Amino acid sequence: MIENTKCECGHQNAVGTILCEYCGKPLHDEDSDLPLEMRYDGVARRSQRSSKSIIDRVWRFFSSVKVAVYLIVITLVLAILGTIFPQENMLININYAEYYKKNYGVIGQIYHFLGLSHTYETWWFRGLLFMIGTSLVICSLDRVLPLYRALSNQAVKKHPKFISRQKVTLERELPAEPSKWIDQFGQALKKKRYRVVQEDDALLAEKNRFSRWGPYVNHIGLIIFLLAALMRLIIPGWQYEQYVPILEGDTVKIEGTPYYLKNEQFTIEFHEPDAEGNVVPRLFRTQAVLYECVDNCDGVDEPVLEVVKEHAIEVNSPLEHDGLAFYQYNYNYTPIIRSMEVKLEHVETGEVYGTFPLRTNDPEAMYEVGPYEIELRHYLPDFTYENGEPATKSKNPNAPAFIFLIKGPGLPQEGNIHIYFPIPDDQIRFQQDRVNEAAGSQFRMSVGDMENVEIAMYTSYLNIKSNKGMTFIWIGSAIFIIGLVMGFYWHHRRIWVRIDDGRLLLGAHTNKNWFGLRKEVSEALKITGIEVEASSLDNGRNLT
Amino acid sequence: MTGLKKYRKQIQIAILSVVLIIGLYTIGSSLFAEKDSFPQAGEKAPDFTLRGLDGELHQLSDYHGQAVLLNFWGTFCPPCVDETPLLQQYYEQYKDQGLVILGVNLNESTVTVQGFVRQFSVTYPILLDKEQVRKQYGVNQFPTTFFISPDGMIVEKWIGELREHHLKPRVERLVPRKDDTA
Structure with a gap:
């Protein structure tokens, strides 16, 4: 079936057009007197045109605002579900399935099974975001192009039905000569910053048309925003998020980058205790140094590092470099001996031979103190006995034990074995002195003052994120706001006038603030000698 | 305007295919990422x-x-x-x-x-x-x-x-x- 869509003014309209694109004549309910539906100026949206092809069906699906609303609501609901329990990427180094089962029971198991434990990375969540993006693009294109065409090709002399069925209308005998009156009315509107076009005995005045583009500018901002989020998925290095624990004094490789980060010192300060004695932290600070690997970066040997940047990382002050941002995330009290200056003396005479530095992380094997050569034969960071043999429970220096072989003057050729526990409790627990005596060691090792011991108190947890997409996020947000302002603070107003046989027919339309429009029209009319109450211009009151 | 009309179909197809490529990539990448990428039995042992x-x-x-x-x-x-x-x-x-x-x-x-x-x-x-x-x-x-x-x-x-x-x-x-x- 081919519908005849030619208007009586001779303009060929597209199928689905409500008001003739040129003269504005209502094409469907010609006999009604009700105010017209002016959305998109009555032009046909692209998707309304009749076609049965798959492309048109897809296009029509995404161009529906109803579909868009459903998509947004579904996405919001799922995003909310994703916040109920902690997401997987917030958890460090554990079995996810067990974590959710242990902490949240059956609900936790279901949560993990459904993939809600990593909602924002699932294919269905991304799929929804992508469909919202598609809907945004197609909804906008589907409306903005026909609207642009209609607004840039407006007839000055509109169909009488079009004018009389506007929400703001006036019809009456003209007191003056038509062309003179129209000039005068046009001047009055120009003073109100209208663009005025006259043609025969008709007039079109229009202002702030640009505000009609506000929603679409806004959508462009949103699309840039979504694309930036998408780029994070597509471009390697744009999506990067890690939680890294760094003990004070440690330098840690930042996986997937050429960088290493050192935690020089972690500081925590507290507020004064409140009435109930609760202490609230006031400040977390990680004094950090960022290094870049310049040689031996393959992880085989000790890497050669160069300082890139130093920064005191605090909660709202991340260290930023090369699109990476290091945020203060958490901390843990983990007191551990890092190193000490050990004094070597004779167990009986107390003669001091000297001191040597001893690390608890990868200690050196050979030391020289006075006349003695000390070899570190074995190091057990978390000492215990396993089946009667010395062993270590973990990699952490919780109960460090150093087994030395000392050679030098007055000692047997093969040397003397000496065991040293830096922590006093361990010395007693593992009977250090008795073991040494039995081994025939004539030495004593000690650190003396606590000043000679370097202790790491805290492990700082940093959250490392790529912020490479941020520029686009900001641009997108700025455009979003500009669009919003355009649409909210300016209103598109149009006034049509035609005079037939000395009778004035006036209609006006705006998308917002009808009161303001009526007032402007009545003021302009007053200048031309027509006194009308602004409120009486409202359609439905002055139509007889 | 007639020019635009002539190409409208092509433009529509172009937009939809760009959207489709981006969409497949988005969904595909997250599906792919869920797979375990660590070496398994039957695979070549990665060199080091x-x-x-x-x-x-x-x-x-x-x-x-x-x-x-x-x-x-x-x-x-x-x-x-x-x-x-x-x-x-x-x-x-x-x-x-x-x-x-x-x-x-x-x-x-x-x-x-x-x-x-x-x-x-x-x-x-x-x-x-x-x-x-x-x-x-x-x-x-x-x-x-x-x-x-x-x-x-x-x-x-x-x-x-x-x-x-x-x-x-x-x-x-x-x-x-x-x-x-x-």
């Missing part, structure tokens, strides 16, 4: 180079043509300690038939590793890994042993302590040739 306790560089591909047991261990892990004498015994027994055991240590102090090796008289190569190969192979439980065939394929990933009755059939299947004494 590590410094050994002997100070030499050891590359996995150097051992091509030999059966390799890639054993991730630490002195802090009791089952790793327990299986060490057995591994040493098998190494001595089968090394002439082309068996290599590579003990990848889990980032411990060199002195600690050295002390342990001396304590247990370990003679197979011990490699010092700074978390690199552990992560590459996706090893989170210790000990973990990869049985690698002479042509460099992972035959099996074994998690936990290896006992005689685990080790014997696997090693015998894996070594390239048997002599009469085996």
Whole structure:
């Protein structure tokens, strides 16, 4: 079936057009007197045109605002579900399935099974975001192009039905000569910053048309925003998020980058205790140094590092470099001996031979103190006995034990074995002195003052994120706001006038603030000698 | 305007296909990311180079043509300690038939590793890994042993302590040739 869509003014309209694109004549309910539906100026949206092809069906699906609303609501609901329990990427180094089962029971198991434990990375969540993006693009294109065409090709002399069925209308005998009156009315509107076009005995005045583009500018901002989020998925290095624990004094490789980060010192300060004695932290600070690997970066040997940047990382002050941002995330009290200056003396005479530095992380094997050569034969960071043999429970220096072989003057050729526990409790627990005596060691090792011991108190947890997409996020947000302002603070107003046989027919339309429009029209009319109450211009009151 | 009309269909198709490509990529990338990308049985064992306790560089591909047991261990892990004498015994027994055991240590102090090796008289190569190969192979439980065939394929990933009755059939299947004494 081919519908005849030619208007009586001779303009060929597209199928689905409500008001003739040129003269504005209502094409469907010609006999009604009700105010017209002016959305998109009555032009046909692209998707309304009749076609049965798959492309048109897809296009029509995404161009529906109803579909868009459903998509947004579904996405919001799922995003909310994703916040109920902690997401997987917030958890460090554990079995996810067990974590959710242990902490949240059956609900936790279901949560993990459904993939809600990593909602924002699932294919269905991304799929929804992508469909919202598609809907945004197609909804906008589907409306903005026909609207642009209609607004840039407006007839000055509109169909009488079009004018009389506007929400703001006036019809009456003209007191003056038509062309003179129209000039005068046009001047009055120009003073109100209208663009005025006259043609025969008709007039079109229009202002702030640009505000009609506000929603679409806004959508462009949103699309840039979504694309930036998408780029994070597509471009390697744009999506990067890690939680890294760094003990004070440690330098840690930042996986997937050429960088290493050192935690020089972690500081925590507290507020004064409140009435109930609760202490609230006031400040977390990680004094950090960022290094870049310049040689031996393959992880085989000790890497050669160069300082890139130093920064005191605090909660709202991340260290930023090369699109990476290091945020203060958490901390843990983990007191551990890092190193000490050990004094070597004779167990009986107390003669001091000297001191040597001893690390608890990868200690050196050979030391020289006075006349003695000390070899570190074995190091057990978390000492215990396993089946009667010395062993270590973990990699952490919780109960460090150093087994030395000392050679030098007055000692047997093969040397003397000496065991040293830096922590006093361990010395007693593992009977250090008795073991040494039995081994025939004539030495004593000690650190003396606590000043000679370097202790790491805290492990700082940093959250490392790529912020490479941020520029686009900001641009997108700025455009979003500009669009919003355009649409909210300016209103598109149009006034049509035609005079037939000395009778004035006036209609006006705006998308917002009808009161303001009526007032402007009545003021302009007053200048031309027509006194009308602004409120009486409202359609439905002055139509007889 | 007529020009625009003429191309409207093409423009529409172009927009939809761009949207489709982006969409497939978005959804595809998250589907793909959910897959385990760590080496599994039946795959080629990823190559790596590590410094050994002997100070030499050891590359996995150097051992091509030999059966390799890639054993991730630490002195802090009791089952790793327990299986060490057995591994040493098998190494001595089968090394002439082309068996290599590579003990990848889990980032411990060199002195600690050295002390342990001396304590247990370990003679197979011990490699010092700074978390690199552990992560590459996706090893989170210790000990973990990869049985690698002479042509460099992972035959099996074994998690936990290896006992005689685990080790014997696997090693015998894996070594390239048997002599009469085996």
